[in-house]
Amino acid sequence: MTAVYELDTWPWLTGLSRRYGRTVTLGDVPGEVWDELRGLDAVWLMGVWERSPAGLAIASANEGLQREFRNALPDLSxxxxxxxxxxCVRRYEVDERLGGQSGLRTAREELRNRGLKLILDYVPNHVAPDHPAITEYPDWFINGTPDDLKSDPTGWFEAGDRVIAHGRDPYFPPWPDVAQLNAFHPGLRKATVETLKSIAEQCDGVRVDMAMLFFNDIFVRTWGDRAGPKPAQEFWPEVIKALPDGFLLIAEAYWDTEWTLQQQGFHYCxxxxxxxxxAHESADAVRAHLRADRGYQDRLIRFTENHDEPRAATAFGPRNRAAAVAVATLPGATLWHDGQFEGRRVKLPVFLGRYPDEQPDNELKAFCEKLSRLKVNTGEWQLLDTHDVLAWTWQNDGKRHLVVVNYADGPARTRVRAPWWSDEKPQWRLTDLLDGRVFDRDGRELADAGLFVDLPAWGFHVLEVE
Known part of the structure; x- marks a missing residue:
């Protein structure tokens, strides 16, 4: 797998409904829309599960969220x-308003017919406050006391005769619309396996939300004795070993937990x-990051945008295309986000079901579509020893590619030494796969001095070398 495309399912379907002048659900997306995704490897339909009425009521009453909503959608309804x-998942069943279970089956079949895998969400850390398990299996949750609720009403809520914790991580205040599951409870671990097995029947893989929160040590740091005795076994190895072979697992990961998650069974982090x-540092910092072991890098998923981050056109500014070239041509997988290609600038809160109207950047769209479908990052990869630019090579089945990125706000004029330059070949032809330019270069000059590149600020080449 190389390229994953994230669709924010609800606003995407709303946009299609406006485009076609009728209600569009997962079951009747026009074939031409699915055709637009050809050439990628997988589609992540973010947010297909049944959403919570209780969570919606909490969000609707939250003044801070209301300000965010209106900033994104000034004409908010x-x-x-x-x-x-x-x-804030109430049940792991496809929301009927999006097309329900039959709609998802149709969508999966349409994707499969185009050679695309289907990725869905799984949220291990928490569920909606009206999830059926809260009343049926309250011991699967972090339980508190009436005193906890009295002293910290934002951290706890009443559920029948129980006091249940709101979900959180160790560094931020609780999320007011979700209930915290207990990673240490054996019943919850078994239920996670069964839920993921059910999801695995409906798709080819999952993106696991905040996967590192269920590490034993992180869970203890967050919840202390309230979680009960720490199990001898970590959560994810126990769960993953029970899942079907070939089911793809992508971890949302922070705090330098990527390597551990890979060792515990995740395919990508x-x-x-x-x-x-x-987004914020220099080419030297990027180069240092890329010196990591190749086996580790092959299991990373790189991105410049997703639903949690600001829009790339805003966050990266003039470095947007250069950063996109880097993530698309490095080892591992690449994650693209709906609206990124068109240069959308408004980050939509995930609570909203409609995108604001924005003028698309058609030139950027053509560039990103071409870039996202390049298949250069397979085979033998080598990070080149350069200082003024970022550069790496790929060799696979006799094909050679050279990527050069000037990740700086000024011009770069330098020499790049690729491992294959040789004066035994009198002439080399280099074709830029992004803009079509062709460069013929003398073999002796390349062998002696390397390739001379002259790039403007944030400029780049993706070269096929023959």
């Missing part, structure tokens, strides 16, 4: 546009560290 959080370096 509270009745029509606020649909609830996709990470978010590379948030690379995102931060591309």
């Amino acid at each position: 509270e009745k029509d546009d606020i649909v609830g959080s996709p990470y 978010y590379d948030k560290r690379l995102y931060d370096r591309l």
